[in-house]
Amino acid sequence: MLVTDLSNHELNPKHYFYSVGFVLALLFALLDRNAEQLEFPLLLGIWLLQGLLPVTLLILCQQHLQHMPALQQRAAWLKLLLCGLSASLLFAGPALLLDVALGLDPRYQGWQNWAGAWWREVLAVAPLITVAWIAANAPWLFGFRLIRPRQSPDVPHIQPLAASGQAVTPTSSLPLTADFxxxxxxxxxxxxxxxxxxxxxxxxxxxxxxxxxxxxxxxxxxxxxxxxxxxxxxxxxxxxxxxxxxxxxxxxxxxxxxxxxxxxxxxxxxxxxxxxxxxxxxxxx
Missing domain, CATH: 2.40.50.1020 (LytTr DNA-binding domain)
Structure with missing residues (x-):
């Protein structure tokens, strides 16, 4: 397993992932070819929705997948890949509806037309979402330190106390330090x-x-x-x-x-x- 040092403060992965989603949304809003049709604040709002919603779906999918017994012993890369594909399937529907509501896609009639449009949307967003999710997790997968390490001060051993304020005494069956x-x-x-x-x-x-x-x-x-x-x-x-x-x-x-x-x-x-x-x-x- 690979490590990220948190000696200065605890890094919250959710903050990190949402920050990545925000940066990507801002970048795509600046490069969007529809900039001439829509005002930039509206365009930015659309891309924020399309950037942060996948992050939420990715986090939820990852939390669900990690509790599946069949995947608990699988490689991290495989879990990330499955997570990206799962989130893409869930995100394609809202993304298609948003494009249709804004007039950026034709309005579809009939179930088969909607199913075909949804599948094309899946094929369009899946590579981007999956690659972005794996790339966002790459620092942990490669063991890069995201926070500059500092020497931590020694933590003195404090005799633990119970609810009443009295010392908790480990029994003889308990090790003084957990062997891990x-x-x-x-x-x-x-x-x-x-x-x-x-x-x-x-x-x-x-x-x-x-x-x-x-x-x-x-x-x-x-x-x-x-x-x-x-x-x-x-x-x-x-x-x-x-x-x-x-x-x-x-x-x-x-x-x-x-x-x-x-x-x-x-x-x-x-x-x-x-x-x-x-x-x-x-x-x-």
């Missing part, structure tokens, strides 16, 4: 340390250790399977937390929140709240 050697190998050497928590970020995985943050191409479920049993828990479907990293637990209505030793705050979902409450109570001295 397979994940360690995917991190930059300077970011390898005591595992604090994991967070699912689209088809990427945010790995937070005592030495910093890294984003890798990995599935949360697969990563959890590599960790020792009883070394942590999932307070939310998008998170895994090391039990020894918990400093404080607080309830917030029907949900909860964990404060970790590095200052991170992790949500506790309503469905996981009873389990987390019981788990932390058993760690009281």
């Amino acid at each position: 050697s397979s994940l360690q190998r995917q991190l930059p050497p300077e970011r390898r340390g005591e595992l604090l928590y994991l967070k699912s970020e689209l088809h990427y995985l945010l790995v937070v250790t005592s030495q910093g943050r890294s984003l890798i191409l990995c599935n949360l479920k697969d990563a959890i399977a590599e960790l020792p049993q009883n070394s942590g828990f999932s307070p939310h479907r998008s998170y895994w937390v090391s039990i020894i990293a918990v400093q404080k637990f607080s309830r917030q209505g029907r949900q909860g929140q964990l404060l970790l030793q590095d200052g991170s705050k992790v949500p506790v979902s309503r469905t996981q709240l009873p389990m987390v409450t019981a788990l932390l109570q058993t760690r009281l001295p």
Whole structure:
């Protein structure tokens, strides 16, 4: 797996992808041959819709595909390719309707004419959307660092606290540090340390250790399977937390929140709240 360093701040892939979509929309609006027929603000609005809507569909498709058992062990390139093709099939309909509404395409009569026009639209947009999606993900696939790394200050080990403010004492069956050697190998050497928590970020995985943050191409479920049993828990479907990293637990209505030793705050979902409450109570001295 390939790594993006997040030592300065957490890179949100959604912000990155929408930024790419905005830049492409602006570029196509400037180069559009219909500029003489439409005012530029309207033209820009059309291209923003046709640029940001595919990004949304691509993100949704990627999130869905990564949970399909048949694809979880497949190569990242294949997932991106299937995602691009799936999003193209979904986007072709709205794109065709928009062109017809603006008079940029003839109005079609009959189901067969619409089906043929839709298929031609698919063939037109699929190469662009698929290639753009793969290119947007290329920095992660090739392991390029998108953020200039800086040396992170040492994070002192803080004895975790439970909801009552008392120290959480790991039992003898729990390791003092979670052994995640397979994940360690995917991190930059300077970011390898005591595992604090994991967070699912689209088809990427945010790995937070005592030495910093890294984003890798990995599935949360697969990563959890590599960790020792009883070394942590999932307070939310998008998170895994090391039990020894918990400093404080607080309830917030029907949900909860964990404060970790590095200052991170992790949500506790309503469905996981009873389990987390019981788990932390058993760690009281």
